[in-house]
Amino acid sequence: MTMSDSKDIELANAKQEFTITVYTENQIGILNRIAIIFSRRKINIESLNVSPSEIEHIHRFNILITETEEVVRKLARQIEKQVEVLKVYANTNDDIIWQELALYKVPTDVVAEKVFVERLLRENGARVVVIRKDYTVFETTGHRSETDKLIEVLQPYGLIEFVRSARVAIIKDSEGFNSKLREFERREPGQEVIENEFLDKEKNVFTM
Amino acid sequence: METVQEGATTLAEPKKTTMVSGSVALLEGLIAEGTETIFGYPGGAIMPIYDAIYDYKEKLSHILVRHEQCAAHAAQGFARASGKVGVVFATSGPGATNLITGLADAQIDSTPLVCITGQVFATLLGTDAFQETDVINISAPVTKWNYQVTDASEIPAALAKAFYIARSGRPGPVLIDITKNAQIQLFEYEGYTPCNHIRSYRPKPIVRNEYIEEAAALINSAKKPFILFGQGVILGAAEQEFKAFVEKSGIPAAWTILGAGAIPTDHPLNVGMLGMHGNYGPNVQTNSCDVMIAVGMRFDDRVTGRLDKYAKQAKVIHLDIDPAEIDKNVKADIPVWGDCKETLPLLTSLITERTHDSWLAEFKAFEKIEEEQLIRKELEPQSGELTMGEVINQLNILTKGEAIIVSDVGQHQMVACRYGKLNTSRLSVTSGGLGTMGFGLPAAIGAKFGAPDRTVIAVIGDGGFQMTLQELGTIMQFGVDVKILILNNQFLGMVRQWQELFNEKRYSFVDITSPDFVKLAESYYIAGKKVTERENLISSLEEMLNQPGSFLLEVMVAKENNVFPMVPQGSSVSEIRLK
Ligand SMILES: Cc1ncc(C[n+]2csc(CCOP(=O)(O)OP(=O)(O)O)c2C)c(N)n1
Numbered sequence: 112m113t114m115s116d117s118k119d120i121e122l123a124n125a126k127q128e129f130t131i132t133v134y135t136e137n138q139i140g141i142l143n144r145i146a147i148i149f150s151r152r153k154i155n156i157e158s159l160n161v162s163p164s165e166i167e168h169i170h171r172f173n174i175l176i177t178e179t180e181e182v183v184r185k186l187a188r189q190i191e192k193q194v195e196v197l198k199v200y201a202n203t204n205d206d207i208i209w210q211e212l213a214l215y216k217v218p219t220d221v222v223a224e225k226v227f228v229e230r231l232l233r234e235n236g237a238r239v240v241v242i243r244k245d246y247t248v249f250e251t252t253g254h255r256s257e258t259d260k261l262i263e264v265l266q267p268y269g270l271i272e273f274v275r276s277a278r279v280a281i282i283k284d285s286e287g288f289n290s291k292l293r294e295f296e297r298r299e300p301g302q303e304v305i306e307n308e309f310l311d312k313e314k315n316v317f318t319m
Numbered sequence: 320m321e322t323v324q325e326g327a328t329t330l331a332e333p334k335k336t337t338m339v340s341g342s343v344a345l346l347e348g349l350i351a352e353g354t355e356t357i358f359g360y361p362g363g364a365i366m367p368i369y370d371a372i373y374d375y376k377e378k379l380s381h382i383l384v385r386h387e388q389c390a391a392h393a394a395q396g397f398a399r400a401s402g403k404v405g406v407v408f409a410t411s412g413p414g415a416t417n418l419i420t421g422l423a424d425a426q427i428d429s430t431p432l433v434c435i436t437g438q439v440f441a442t443l444l445g446t447d448a449f450q451e452t453d454v455i456n457i458s459a460p461v462t463k464w465n466y467q468v469t470d471a472s473e474i475p476a477a478l479a480k481a482f483y484i485a486r487s488g489r490p491g492p493v494l495i496d497i498t499k500n501a502q503i504q505l506f507e508y509e510g511y512t513p514c515n516h517i518r519s520y521r522p523k524p525i526v527r528n529e530y531i532e533e534a535a536a537l538i539n540s541a542k543k544p545f546i547l548f549g550q551g552v553i554l555g556a557a558e559q560e561f562k563a564f565v566e567k568s569g570i571p572a573a574w575t576i577l578g579a580g581a582i583p584t585d586h587p588l589n590v591g592m593l594g595m596h597g598n599y600g601p602n603v604q605t606n607s608c609d610v611m612i613a614v615g616m617r618f619d620d621r622v623t624g625r626l627d628k629y630a631k632q633a634k635v636i637h638l639d640i641d642p643a644e645i646d647k648n649v650k651a652d653i654p655v656w657g658d659c660k661e662t663l664p665l666l667t668s669l670i671t672e673r674t675h676d677s678w679l680a681e682f683k684a685f686e687k688i689e690e691e692q693l694i695r696k697e698l699e700p701q702s703g704e705l706t707m708g709e710v711i712n713q714l715n716i717l718t719k720g721e722a723i724i725v726s727d728v729g730q731h732q733m734v735a736c737r738y739g740k741l742n743t744s745r746l747s748v749t750s751g752g753l754g755t756m757g758f759g760l761p762a763a764i765g766a767k768f769g770a771p772d773r774t775v776i777a778v779i780g781d782g783g784f785q786m787t788l789q790e791l792g793t794i795m796q797f798g799v800d801v802k803i804l805i806l807n808n809q810f811l812g813m814v815r816q817w818q819e820l821f822n823e824k825r826y827s828f829v830d831i832t833s834p835d836f837v838k839l840a841e842s843y844y845i846a847g848k849k850v851t852e853r854e855n856l857i858s859s860l861e862e863m864l865n866q867p868g869s870f871l872l873e874v875m876v877a878k879e880n881n882v883f884p885m886v887p888q889g890s891s892v893s894e895i896r897l898k
Pocket of ligand 1: 728730732755756757780781782784812813814
């Protein structure tokens with residue numbers, strides 16, 4: 112075994128954040144079928160976003176977990192085995208650009224009186240969504256540490272409510288998921304067919 | 320598989336639109352799929368379907384089981400013996416939950432089933448209505464696919480999808496839950512169109528030639544190659560292709576419990592069974608082969624024993640239709656994706672014809688040791704109590720390897736599978752992955768319907784028989800010709816064995832008493848006999864086999880016999896114990 116081999120193995124065995132992207136049919140029950148693949152193995156889903164993709168009838172899941180590459184590979188194959196799953200991709204944080212959206216509700220009087228609102232917005236890349244007499248809602252997007260930072264800043268001014276979205280992620284590679292697939296799943300069967308031959312031909316294929 | 324679909328297509332002549340009920344559409348669809356036998360049990364939420372089947376008695380035979388679990392097991396037995404999809408009906412609520420064990424068994428053993436459950440009216444979903452249970456979510460982890468139908472017009476397409484998914488790729492159980500309103504509802508029926516494509520579903524991966532070439536090169540250069548085969552060979556109907564591969568390569572081949580019979584048990588290159596109670600040679604040689612070729616098997620922990628000491632010296636070639644199996648338990652150096660019916664011939668064409676005489680002789684040497692130290696006294700004891708092995712041995716002599724042996728779970732199962740003689744594929748039916756006690760009797764009923772021309776023998780323990788013995792009622796009512804062979808050791812034998820070996824003989828609740836099984840059979844009008852003496856064994860087995868119709872033979876065997884060899888849990892396969 113060479114040095115680089117053993118380093119690779121170490122990396123593969125270290126837990127890190129993975130963003131798993133799943134393209135599925137928009138079908139009742141598929142959320143449960145995917146969720147139980149994780150819960151059965153006692154793996155916690157840290158963040159989950161499900162929304163329609165750019166293609167009609169196809170939904171996109173973004174699932175964030177902290178696991179080893181080996182486990183993630185196995186999970187990806189189990190998810191892909193589900194009949195209504197079109198394709199699964201898994202990426203480390205290095206491969207993707209991701210954002211979380213956060214909303215902060217604070218009392219308008221306190222903020223107006225005590226905070227240099229303009230500086231605060233600038234420094235945290237935030238913007239104002241709503242200003243009412245009783246409260247103001249700020250919004251920011253960013254990584255966890257960034258959205259966390261604004262909580263810290265606003266906490267002393269009587270933060271009333273806070274909410275954060277799940278992670279949404281997009282692949283850095285300019286070719287997007289198509290080429291990513293080839294790389295991550297080098298040993299996957301017949302990747303040629305994957306790029307969803309029927310993705311936008313729904314009418315021509317069997318559906319329920 | 321393709322031929323089945325083509326056959327189905329011809330049945331699906333487009334009809335003129337007619338108004339039919341969801342129930343009728345369901346039955347028409349089943350007929351179009353070639354279904355002849357349904358195992359089921361009625362109830363409130365599936366009554367419209369039962370009302371419809373009243374008029375379909377000519378075309379569809381319905382077998383009324385005595386418990387829904389057994390409907391699923393019977394359908395499994397049917398599927399395993401025939402290679403077709405097993406079909407089950409059950410009502411909502413308790414009927415549906417009773418199916419779960421059977422679904423789990425079918426899921427882990429890749430058995431194609433289509434189960435239809437009734438459900439409460441769609442308007443009542445989520446109201447805790449009478450006999451409402453969330454069967455879709457309960458069954459999700461134990462089905463390959465499931466779907467709830469709430470509108471009759473969905474039925475033909477849902478059923479077509481169900482059959483396609485159940486039998487294609489790696490087969491498995493599928494459940495369709497149909498609300499009562501959809502069963503009753505009339506809709507414009509346009510005939511039945513079988514399904515042969517689902518865009519999100521790829522039943523088999525595309526074969527990659529580079530891996531076939533790499534695999535062939537590795538096989539050609541191997542000095543001590545070893546083939547492990549599983550049920551994939553049988554499920555892929557690739558027995559001939561596999562035999563050709565084995566014979567041309569000259570490589571010794573060993574089987575997992577579900578692979579039994581994929582090539583005949585007495586084929587010269589068949590070196591025996593793998594795993595915890597498998598044969599001595601195959602287990603030991605796992606850790607000395609240089610190339611391991613795994614065909615349609617999934618490296619279950621009962622096969623591998625301790626994984627970190629499993630075949631570490633070998634290069635592994637893994638042929639499987641299910642990508643999720645590759646690298647799951649044992650890392651593959653060369654993954655040969657695909658249906659082995661396609662990949663095996665490609666591989667065979669690239670390998671050189673060889674023999675491996677001295678390597679094969681090593682297996683024979685292990686076989687001799689096992690034979691002398693263990694097999695002989697198990698199969699041909701001259702004195703003392705009857706052994707399970709000698710019963711199976713005598714059965715082999717009488718059936719000549721042509722009968723279907725269905726086994727339950729426990730010591731008798733290991734003995735039946737180790738020693739059962741099988742001349743062809745689909746002669747061994749057992750619960751491998753789930754190890755479901757109570758599987759044997761209902762599965763034997765199903766197997767008889769799946770292979771009516773075969774003698775079907777259910778080998779069952781005194782414990783397991785008491786789990787599903789109510790199915791004697793099904794045997795009685797439908798005159799099912801099943802031979803029931805109870806090997807009675809008056810213990811939950813397999814658990815007792817573990818308690819003896821690993822818990823210092825602290826026998827904790829493994830002592831089990833039994834009713835008079837022969838009288839029990841008699842009360843179901845089934846002929847029976849009990850054997851306690853060696854001198855009566857052969858004649859009793861003959862009587863059982865010659866009986867027209869079902870027969871129950873209870874054989875009293877040694878109470879505290881153990882199944883060996885054994886790879887103790889947590890040990891490496893090469894640490895297999897002969898005693
Ligand atoms: C449904 C179920 N419950 C419990 C077990 C655990 N178990 C495995 S083998 C066995 C003993 C089986 O006893 P018996 O049917 O008498 O067969 P024997 O081992 O004596 O041949 C038990 C309890 C099981 N496999 N299935």
